[in-house]
Amino acid sequence: MGFRMIDFHSHVLPGIDDGAKNVEESVEILDMMAKAGVEVLFCTPHFYPHKQSLERFLQKRQEAYEKLLPYIKPEHPKLRMGAEILLSSRLDREALMQLRLEGTDFVLIEMPYVHFSQSMYDAFYEVADTEGIKVLVAHIERYLESNSLDEVEELFSEENAIGQINCTSLRKFGLRRNCLKLIRHGFVQALGSDYHRIERGYAMLDEGVEILRKKLRENELSALMQASEQILENKTVEEIYAL
Numbered sequence: 746m747g748f749r750m751i752d753f754h755s756h757v758l759p760g761i762d763d764g765a766k767n768v769e770e771s772v773e774i775l776d777m778m779a780k781a782g783v784e785v786l787f788c789t790p791h792f793y794p795h796k797q798s799l800e801r802f803l804q805k806r807q808e809a810y811e812k813l814l815p816y817i818k819p820e821h822p823k824l825r826m827g828a829e830i831l832l833s834s835r836l837d838r839e840a841l842m843q844l845r846l847e848g849t850d851f852v853l854i855e856m857p858y859v860h861f862s863q864s865m866y867d868a869f870y871e872v873a874d875t876e877g878i879k880v881l882v883a884h885i886e887r888y889l890e891s892n893s894l895d896e897v898e899e900l901f902s903e904e905n906a907i908g909q910i911n912c913t914s915l916r917k918f919g920l921r922r923n924c925l926k927l928i929r930h931g932f933v934q935a936l937g938s939d940y941h942r943i944e945r946g947y948a949m950l951d952e953g954v955e956i957l958r959k960k961l962r963e964n965e966l967s968a969l970m971q972a973s974e975q976i977l978e979n980k981t982v983e984e985i986y987a988l
């Protein structure tokens with residue numbers, strides 16, 4: 746079963762958020778990812794719209810990338826820029842366009858870790874309805890801690906959003922059960938390591954795929970991995986769901 750390993754969610758850029766602390770740590774993580782067979786890695790530092798201006802964020806991200814650039818090795822995954830954007834009613838089209846996952850029209854949106862209120866759904870649908878924007882919801886399994894499956898699935902009801910899960914969640918029984926449930930309901934199209942600090946010990950894509958290989962049918966796993974490719978090809982959400 747040949748497919749590329751694409752990590753859609755990471756905090757690998759040095760010194761920009763609570764992820765890799767410096768260039769040395771970034772390089773060490775990239776070395777491990779190369780060994781794990783990761784081919785494409787989205788760098789998605791946290792963007793908190795209520796705390797930071799867009800300009801400042803983009804400038805800091807660029808600086809972090811340029812610091813890392815001289816140390817990138819040919820075997821490292823190809824880096825693409827992005828952001829993990831905390832849902833906010835302040836997100837206008839201009840900001841969303843600049844924060845897209847590089848090469849696509851998808852934005853990676855993080856929901857607050859609480860029971861979703863109507864105003865959160867409203868803010869979410871406003872982002873998802875923005876012209877030229879499609880939504881990838883970050884680590885959707887985590888929201889099941891405060892929301893029912895139906896409440897999480899409501900995010901996907903307008904068919905302009907797809908979901909990502911964290912490979913580390915697949916290690917733990919309860920979270921793994923949630924991940925598998927979401928995959929079988931068709932709401933997971935992307936995997937991520939959500940890699941922060943080495944000392945915290947994250948599962949990378951190889952481990953995640955290995956666990957899924959044991960727990961899913963072959964066609965379920967290949968549909969997920971194919972969907973990930975289609976995100977890179979910037980297919981519509983409808984096309985991706987049709988898989």
Ligand SMILES: [Fe+2]
Pocket residue numbers: 754755756829939
């Ligand atoms: Fe994250």
